[in-house]
Amino acid sequence: MPDTDMLDRLIRTAVRTDDDVVDLVADLVERPITRQCWVLFLDERAVPVSFVMPISDLPWQPDEHVEDFAALVADVLVQVAATEVVLVWERPGESRLFPVDWEWVDACACAFEERHVRLRAQVAVHTGGIAIVSLDEVDEADHGPIALAS
Template identity: 65%
Template sequence: MSGTDLLDQLFTTSARTDADVVALVSGVVGRPIRRQCWVLFLDERAVPVPFLLPVSDLPLQPDEHVEDFATLVAEVCVDNAAAEVVLAWERPGETQLFPVDWEWIDACACAFAERAVRLRGQVVVNATGASMVELHDAEELGPVLR
């Protein structure tokens, strides 16, 4: 199956399970090349909306622009009839999430919730592949998310 066929299949198949979400993100992002965040939009049936939002100009640490980012995502959801979103954190050369990544994960989850944006999940794409971000993994970092 060609890359285009795979993407066509991913964009017409519901992403109902975590494995489906990871497969979708892997198909879209591929091998991590630059530090950025991808926003993928899903409709009410969990089928990907054919609109991607790659954001590469986020500051190293979350600041007041997190609110602007969440507002933008909320507006795109309305404009594209998206029911939920997936955040994919592209991290080339890394094999783990660092405290600053967890700050972004937490800040986005909070800001999206404030704007009633349903966050289906967050995925990290790094040197070891793509995987769902599990909040219990952050507990090992201690007070970073508190």
């Protein structure tokens, strides 16, 4: 569990680069424990808002509830005065992302865009490491699981 000094530092440090995003996720999630999605909120200066939303009850595959998820995040975004979010896909026991994970990445990108929620990044956390995932990699995912460089 993160200590309070580290948490205090995190909520004062801007997340400007992809490396900053990965460092933020590594400090908060540390290692994958359960299959879930974390939503991290950043303010207009790209500083993390002191509110983190773990979602552990998402269905295995994206369905019509992706729109509900996007609506919830859009509402929270306004309530916490954030301007963008980072989605973190926690996948314990896996060393790669599978096609169903890429379905989530794509579905959330589309649903969040429709709700005008700015996605700063989507990040995978699994036993193989922590890395930003890009929709450019989705075509490769159609051919089987993809390992991430950490």
